[in-house]
Amino acid sequence: MDPNDVEMRRRTVLRSVPMGAAALALGAVTHEGVAAAAGRPSPEDLREALGHKVLFPGDKRYDEERAAFNTLVQHHPKAIVLAESSQDVETAVRIVAALGWPIAVQATGHGIGLPADGALLINMRKLNGVSVDPRAGTARVQGGAKWGDVVAAAAPLGLAPPAGTTSHVGATGYMSGGGVSFIGRAYGYAADRVRAVELVTPDGRRRHLSPHDEPGLFWAVRGGKSNFGAITSFDIDLLPKSHVYAGELTFPVESAAEVFTAYVAWTATVSDEMTSLVSFTRYPDTPEVPPQQRGKLVLGIKVVHIGARADADRELRPLRAQRPITDSVAEVPIARMDTVFQGPTEPGAIVSSSGLIRRLDARGTEALLRAVGPDAELSPGSVEIRQLGGRFAHRPATPNAIGHRDALFALFFANPAPTPDRVEPLEREQRALLARVGPLLTGGRLPNFLGTEDTTPAAVSSGYEPADWERLLRIKRSVDPRNLFRINHNIR
Numbered sequence: 001m002d003p004n005d006v007e008m009r010r011r012t013v014l015r016s017v018p019m020g021a022a023a024l025a026l027g028a029v030t031h032e033g034v035a036a037a038a039g040r041p042s043p044e045d046l047r048e049a050l051g052h053k054v055l056f057p058g059d060k061r062y063d064e065e066r067a068a069f070n071t072l073v074q075h076h077p078k079a080i081v082l083a084e085s086s087q088d089v090e091t092a093v094r095i096v097a098a099l100g101w102p103i104a105v106q107a108t109g110h111g112i113g114l115p116a117d118g119a120l121l122i123n124m125r126k127l128n129g130v131s132v133d134p135r136a137g138t139a140r141v142q143g144g145a146k147w148g149d150v151v152a153a154a155a156p157l158g159l160a161p162p163a164g165t166t167s168h169v170g171a172t173g174y175m176s177g178g179g180v181s182f183i184g185r186a187y188g189y190a191a192d193r194v195r196a197v198e199l200v201t202p203d204g205r206r207r208h209l210s211p212h213d214e215p216g217l218f219w220a221v222r223g224g225k226s227n228f229g230a231i232t233s234f235d236i237d238l239l240p241k242s243h244v245y246a247g248e249l250t251f252p253v254e255s256a257a258e259v260f261t262a263y264v265a266w267t268a269t270v271s272d273e274m275t276s277l278v279s280f281t282r283y284p285d286t287p288e289v290p291p292q293q294r295g296k297l298v299l300g301i302k303v304v305h306i307g308a309r310a311d312a313d314r315e316l317r318p319l320r321a322q323r324p325i326t327d328s329v330a331e332v333p334i335a336r337m338d339t340v341f342q343g344p345t346e347p348g349a350i351v352s353s354s355g356l357i358r359r360l361d362a363r364g365t366e367a368l369l370r371a372v373g374p375d376a377e378l379s380p381g382s383v384e385i386r387q388l389g390g391r392f393a394h395r396p397a398t399p400n401a402i403g404h405r406d407a408l409f410a411l412f413f414a415n416p417a418p419t420p421d422r423v424e425p426l427e428r429e430q431r432a433l434l435a436r437v438g439p440l441l442t443g444g445r446l447p448n449f450l451g452t453e454d455t456t457p458a459a460v461s462s463g464y465e466p467a468d469w470e471r472l473l474r475i476k477r478s479v480d481p482r483n484l485f486r487i488n489h490n491i492r
């Protein structure tokens, strides 16, 4: 959208706004000054400044706009702002900061931490523009865009973004928690290749962050999620790739143990052009599941190779020697990567937890197999082990808050909870499983894989290296001393 149009619309809205709300929206005076000059700020200031973009409980679209992809957590915010521009975000933050309400930011609700009860929920989903600069090989991504929006803009130009296993995930939430992409061993974390960020901080100021502008805050937002404010856009490098060689090899339960052992050994031999993950998927015994998978365990290895097909085939030879029952590895256009990973597309309640593994020797591989392999009695769901290393292991030239780079594998458990009464038992099962594999884990985690159970300070701090955590706390104290942005995996 033309910035002049945005400014014009904002002025139109503000013409009909009472003194207090207009002053807050424009940032013309301090919050205390407004409170004194125009009486106490009121929630109605939001409606007056932002009109139809504000929803209160009882408004027609309130329930629709508070919904999240992960239905495990239900938000009951005091108000929702459906932001359409960076200015809307600034206006909302200024008014709500004066009210002292906590603030939550949501694009899709895939990575929910806490319910936004009694808070302002800034729903970013309409702020989803993407522009690609094909010459520079970069994209500017607005704060509510999904990876699918970025793929749609970049793929026709022969460029690939560092998306993850589903294009339905929000690009900003993912990037600001690291971002383990399907090209990650060649590219690094998504956060590693960000050139600039536009952030609305809790004082309602829109700031431009880059290696040269506010470098401390630039470091912190690439890892610290919404703890420092709402990201309204970021600029990121794309990879000059229109196709990759990708797909899945699946194996029957009978050979799962042998194949898993072979997979772990294989990861030590492959080039950084190869990114892969292995998963044990237990399908429920229900009629919606195709008969060949119903009630069964399947071991799947998903691979993405960004180099020449001959090199990929050579690297895949040891896995293919394990006699997969299916092998879908083929040239895949970037726009069709969702077909490789087949992530969930419909909202539902997903219980998840995670850990990091530094390395897996023969004993570790056996222990992991005992815990999650064919003989383990686990509920329907998936246990995913992603290979890290490669560029994931290198801190980027302009460092960020993503650490734990010595881990070679990321472990992730996800169980759908078909009914609310299954949530607690599944959480218990995952806790027991984590305890069982505890000796293999580093104790660290990746911010993106923190679940709804991981909201305590101890759990959130495990997403960072200890020295980085201390630095994040210092920056948080100076940027958000009242911890307004606390409806998240909170740095406090």
Ligand SMILES: Cc1cc2nc3c(=O)[nH]c(=O)nc-3n(C[C@H](O)[C@H](O)[C@H](O)COP(=O)(O)OP(=O)(O)OC[C@H]3O[C@@H](n4cnc5c(N)ncnc54)[C@H](O)[C@@H]3O)c2cc1C
Binding pocket: 105, 106, 107, 108, 109, 110, 111, 112, 113, 124, 143, 144, 163, 164, 165, 166, 168, 169, 170, 171, 172, 173, 174, 175, 176, 177, 178, 179, 180, 181, 225, 226, 227, 229, 230, 231, 232, 343, 344, 448, 449, 487, 488, 489
């Ligand atoms: C099915 C599935 C597949 C996934 N695959 C991968 C994967 O391959 N690789 C990977 O790294 N992660 C993956 N994730 C994790 C995912 O990256 C995180 O959950 C991420 O936070 C989701 O962001 P979102 O915007 O979609 O979710 P939301 O729930 O909308 O946001 C989650 C959090 O991100 C922050 N956030 C979102 N938008 C903004 C913004 N504009 N400004 C500031 N903060 C913001 C907020 O703290 C918010 O609480 C996956 C998750 C799911 C459910």
